[in-house]
Amino acid sequence: FSYIIPSFDDADKKNTAFQYVFDAENYIEENIEKRIKIDDVSSHLGLSRGYLRNIFFEQKGISPQEYLMQKRIKTAQELLKNTDLPIGEVAKRSGYDDILQFSRIFKKRTGISPTEYRKQNAINIEIKIKKENKTSYNTINNINKKENNQINDISTQIAANASIEKESVDKSLSNNSAEDLTALLAAQIEKAARAAEQERKEKEKAPQAPLWLL
Numbered sequence: 515f516s517y518i519i520p521s522f523d524d525a526d527k528k529n530t531a532f533q534y535v536f537d538a539e540n541y542i543e544e545n546i547e548k549r550i551k552i553d554d555v556s557s558h559l560g561l562s563r564g565y566l567r568n569i570f571f572e573q574k575g576i577s578p579q580e581y582l583m584q585k586r587i588k589t590a591q592e593l594l595k596n597t598d599l600p601i602g603e604v605a606k607r608s609g610y611d612d613i614l615q616f617s618r619i620f621k622k623r624t625g626i627s628p629t630e631y632r633k634q635n636a637i638n639i640e641i642k643i644k645k646e647n648k649t650s651y652n653t654i655n656n657i658n659k660k661e662n663n664q665i666n667d668i669s670t671q672i673a674a675n676a677s678i679e680k681e682s683v684d685k686s687l688s689n690n691s692a693e694d695l696t697a698l699l700a701a702q703i704e705k706a707a708r709a710a711e712q713e714r715k716e717k718e719k720a721p722q723a724p725l726w727l728l
Contacts, residue, residue: 531569531572531573532573534559534561534566534569535569535570535573535574537559538555538559538566538570538578539581541555541558541559542555542578542581542582542585543585546585546586546589546607546608546609547606547607547608547609548609549609549611550582550609552566552567552578552579552582555578555582556578566578583619583623586608586609586610587608587619587620587623587624589607589608589609590604590605590607590608590616590620590628591624591631593607593608594628594631594632594635595632595635601613601616601617601628601629604616604628605617605628616628
């Protein structure tokens with residue numbers, strides 16, 4: 515099997531190098547649980563190890579070996595944060611058969627052991643949940659206050675326009691939403707307007723007293 519060291523003009527070389535790095539990343543991603551090495555990656559792409567290393571440095575600023583290592587640690591971190599898998603299983607799914615080797619490398623990279631990392635993130639998640647719950651409670655409480663104020667204002671307007679005692683309106687409408695009360699307010703205002711118009715017409719129809727009696 516012969517490895518390829520491609521030869522292209524500058525534009526084609528850049529595009530091809532980008533594609534090779536992209537394919538290498540995908541291969542690592544899809545095989546992260548396996549004990550793959552950079553030789554496996556370069557062999558899969560049909561490239562020399564040296565050429566793959568060079569284009570990786572050009573595109574990512576790190577070696578393919580370092581990229582693979584970072585990917586394994588990131589995979590382990592996600593599993594520790596989001597699952598309750600045993601540490602040994604986390605190690606295997608991150609590409610390590612030896613749990614002691616995994617723990618040693620993980621601590622060297624993160625500064626803490628896998629167990630400590632899981633505990634730390636469990637505490638952070640609990641704090642985050644508490645903050646989110648408090649925010650949700652405050653939001654709901656503010657919405658309820660706002661709606662209660664709207665209902666109070668609307669019931670006051672209904673009472674004023676319909677000449678009804680505000681207390682009786684509050685009692686009869688306490689279970690209605692702001693939308694229901696708005697509609698009721700409009701109906702009460704229309705009713706009051708009709709009553710006023712009727713009263714005006716009745717006054718116009720009433721017989722007028724003779725001028726000499728005035």
